[in-house]
Amino acid sequence: xxxxxxxxxxxxxxxxxxxxxxxxxxxxxxxxxxxxxxxxxxxxxxxxxxxxxxxxxxxxxxxxxxxxxxxxxxxxxxxxxxxxxxxxxxxxxxxxxxxxxxxxxxxxxxxxxxxxxxxxxxxxxxxxxxxxxxxxxxxxxxxxxxxxxxxxxxxxxxxxxxxxxxxxxxxxxxxxxxxxxxxxxxxxxxxxxxxxxxxxxxxxx
Amino acid sequence: xxxxxxxxxxxxxxxxxxxxxxxxxxxxxxxxxxxxxxxxxxxxxxxxxxxxxxxxxxxxxxxxxxxxxxxxxxxxxxxxxxxxxxxxxxxxxxxxxxxxxxxxxxxxxxxxxxxxxxxxxxxxxxxxxxxxxxxxxxxxxxxxxxxxxxxxxxxxxxxxxxxxxxxxxxxxxxxxxxxxxxxxxxxxxxxxxxxxxxxxxxxxx
DNA sequence: TCATATCTTGAACTCCCAGTACAAACTATG
DNA sequence: CATAGTTTGTACTGGGAGTTCAAGATATGA
Numbered sequence: 091x092x093x094x095x096x097x098x099x100x101x102x103x104x105x106x107x108x109x110x111x112x113x114x115x116x117x118x119x120x121x122x123x124x125x126x127x128x129x130x131x132x133x134x135x136x137x138x139x140x141x142x143x144x145x146x147x148x149x150x151x152x153x154x155x156x157x158x159x160x161x162x163x164x165x166x167x168x169x170x171x172x173x174x175x176x177x178x179x180x181x182x183x184x185x186x187x188x189x190x191x192x193x194x195x196x197x198x199x200x201x202x203x204x205x206x207x208x209x210x211x212x213x214x215x216x217x218x219x220x221x222x223x224x225x226x227x228x229x230x231x232x233x234x235x236x237x238x239x240x241x242x243x244x245x246x247x248x249x250x251x252x253x254x255x256x257x258x259x260x261x262x263x264x265x266x267x268x269x270x271x272x273x274x275x276x277x278x279x280x281x282x283x284x285x286x287x288x289x290x291x292x293x294x295x
Numbered sequence: 296x297x298x299x300x301x302x303x304x305x306x307x308x309x310x311x312x313x314x315x316x317x318x319x320x321x322x323x324x325x326x327x328x329x330x331x332x333x334x335x336x337x338x339x340x341x342x343x344x345x346x347x348x349x350x351x352x353x354x355x356x357x358x359x360x361x362x363x364x365x366x367x368x369x370x371x372x373x374x375x376x377x378x379x380x381x382x383x384x385x386x387x388x389x390x391x392x393x394x395x396x397x398x399x400x401x402x403x404x405x406x407x408x409x410x411x412x413x414x415x416x417x418x419x420x421x422x423x424x425x426x427x428x429x430x431x432x433x434x435x436x437x438x439x440x441x442x443x444x445x446x447x448x449x450x451x452x453x454x455x456x457x458x459x460x461x462x463x464x465x466x467x468x469x470x471x472x473x474x475x476x477x478x479x480x481x482x483x484x485x486x487x488x489x490x491x492x493x494x495x496x497x498x499x500x
Numbered sequence: 501t502c503a504t505a506t507c508t509t510g511a512a513c514t515c516c517c518a519g520t521a522c523a524a525a526c527t528a529t530g
Numbered sequence: 531c532a533t534a535g536t537t538t539g540t541a542c543t544g545g546g547a548g549t550t551c552a553a554g555a556t557a558t559g560a
Binding site (some may be wrong): 333334335336337 | 537538540
């Protein structure tokens with residue numbers, strides 16, 4: 091994949107709705123090119139095929155999210171507050187690009203190999219979240235958990251699936267507000283839990 | 296899609312690994328038929344194409360999970376205990392069929408339309424989990440939350456993404472044990488939360 | 501200013517493979 | 531046995547992904 095010029099990159103987002111709606115298999119290359127407003131030959135100059143177009147959108151999106159989450163996580167404030175910001179940041183990006191989210195979840199296997207995605211996510215999200223958890227233990231705003239990696243993955247899953255659900259359901263006109271509302275609900279769950287009795291110090295077996 | 300005989304159904308699972316590894320687009324129909332050990336003509340007698348084969352696997356899988364989760368949720372015991380059983384039940388089914396999970400997550404858009412999937416999940420999981428939450432409030436083992444639907448979705452997301460991650464990572468030789476371990480980690484998070492200070496009764500603003 | 505490299509695009513072409521057609525054999529079941 | 535449904539092999543075709551190529555446009559820089 092050649093270095094994609096910014097102008098072309100932004101045009102590609104115009105094809106996301108088509109891919110999301112019809113699926114990559116059903117969307118013809120000519121149609122994707124039309125939707126993006128670029129000639130098919132140009133598309134093939136930059137990409138080896140439609141799979142790579144989707145791969146580009148995935149990479150772009152991951153970069154965006156990683157940036158926002160990273161910023162939120164390294165801001166000043168308690169670890170707990172930063173965790174809440176990070177959750178909202180990921181949701182905000184997802185709800186800003188619902189069509190891309192739908193396109194990606196529908197054809198994820200054509201945009202990346204799953205093990206590679208897992209590794210990339212590990213790097214971009216689980217690690218920052220996991221270190222946020224560690225910092226929370228230090229500053230006293232979060233409790234110590236047994237397996238921070240697993241917790242980070244669970245949080246990521248809750249955010250992602252909730253965000254996808256919102257993207258699929260179609261949306262209101264104020265995605266930032268939606269993101270805040272959903273983030274609050276997730277954070278309430280993740281921070282306060284559902285139990286009425288406090289955690290059993292001997293473990294929850 | 297014709298009524299699929301049980302014998303054929305079980306054979307189809309034999310093609311899951313191929314589809315998971317290469318993706319539906321790259322796996323030729325003849326190869327899928329070979330992997331399943333059925334003639335291509337027979338495959339086309341029952342299905343309109345490879346998309347429908349994957350759709351069948353999805354439906355079968357959802358049925359399995361819904362059954363196990365439903366059983367766990369309606370067993371005797373406190374709502375909290377049943378919630379834990381339900382979490383483990385879904386993970387157990389997923390880890391029992393890692394290849395199907397990988398195949399589905401790679402080509403979800405070819406197995407179903409996403410809004411339909413969302414509706415089906417709503418019915419099969421979020422509803423039972425949401426009512427479990429309500430029962431928990433009644434029997435005093437779970438606290439009242441503002442938006443049970445959102446909480447149910449978050450829990451589902453945490454389970455699903457964690458389960459997929461385990462399926463992608465390849466696995467140990469004791470998937471039941473893995474499921475139990477992962478479930479315990481998720482339940483610890485969902486029940487006890489991460490906060491050190493108790494929930495603010497005025498809301499978490 | 502020219503030369504050279506890179507980008508942009510249209511158009512024609514190839515080849516693969518999903519899906520179809522069909523007929524013969526086989527199996528149930530009443 | 532008759533009839534309906536199932537199973538399977540083989541041959542075919544149509545569409546579309548991706549390739550090729552060449553001509554024009556645009557940049558780079560000497």
